[in-house]
Amino acid sequence: MKPSPKLRILEIAKNRFYRQGYFHTGINQIIRESGTAKASFYDHFPSKQSLGVQVIRAYGVDVLVWFRNILRKSKTPNDFIREMTDAILKQIHGDESYYQGCPIAIFSCQFPVGEMPFSEEFKRIVLRWESLFVMTISKWKEKGYLRSHSNEMELARDLITLYEGALINWRISLNEDYISRVFDQMKERLKLETKR
Incomplete structure (x- = not known):
């Protein structure tokens, strides 16, 4: 079963923030690589900062x-x-x-x-x-x-x-x-x- 959009976003963000850094990773990159819609991203994470806290x-x-x-x-x-x-x-x-x-x-x-x-x-x-x-x-x-x-x-x-x-x-x-x-x-x- 495919992980939920929230989990996919979190896993991609964990990986990218670790390898590229927080400031070199854009939300659009995370959305694209996690295969989620922009609206879905913002449903789970109102900002990049809130995603950073979860990471x-x-x-x-x-x-x-x-x-x-x-x-x-x-x-x-x-x-x-x-x-x-x-x-x-x-x-x-x-x-x-x-x-x-x-x-x-x-x-x-x-x-x-x-x-x-x-x-x-x-x-x-x-x-x-x-x-x-x-x-x-x-x-x-x-x-x-x-x-x-x-x-x-x-x-x-x-x-x-x-x-x-x-x-x-x-x-x-x-x-x-x-x-x-x-x-x-x-x-x-x-x-x-x-x-x-």
């Missing part, structure tokens, strides 16, 4: 699911490093997609800091990431893999920062050393919290 939300779900799958398989901090390594390398070397880095980071860099309504969406996404990481880190603490006085939020933010920073620098330089180094950096950061 951010969709990216947020995609990345949250990606993180959740990695963290679900990560029974220990060492499992996390292994799972994260496999997942990142699969993305940057995968044939099935043209990977340019985290879609949230790429999209957010196209707008001035604090630009509404996009900024609020980005903040909500990062809060969900932090919450997910904190839950996993808490489990690691309960099981005795990390010191009892480890600060879950600080560790969550450090791991997210290392991930996003490595991808941004890889994207800027096309130097895979940033990707290789991030795994060692995550190990070092986790080692600081490991029981001795």
Whole structure:
């Protein structure tokens, strides 16, 4: 069964905003490529900005699911490093997609800091990431893999920062050393919290 016009528009917009950028993608291109009528587009998305917000939300779900799958398989901090390594390398070397880095980071860099309504969406996404990481880190603490006085939020933010920073620098330089180094950096950061 053919997806609804709204879903077709959203999928084309997700793809085009990721590959071409928000400002280099026109509504007419999205309408044409999604095979929808202009009136149908505006029934679902009153403006390009409202479409942009929906795309951010969709990216947020995609990345949250990606993180959740990695963290679900990560029974220990060492499992996390292994799972994260496999997942990142699969993305940057995968044939099935043209990977340019985290879609949230790429999209957010196209707008001035604090630009509404996009900024609020980005903040909500990062809060969900932090919450997910904190839950996993808490489990690691309960099981005795990390010191009892480890600060879950600080560790969550450090791991997210290392991930996003490595991808941004890889994207800027096309130097895979940033990707290789991030795994060692995550190990070092986790080692600081490991029981001795």
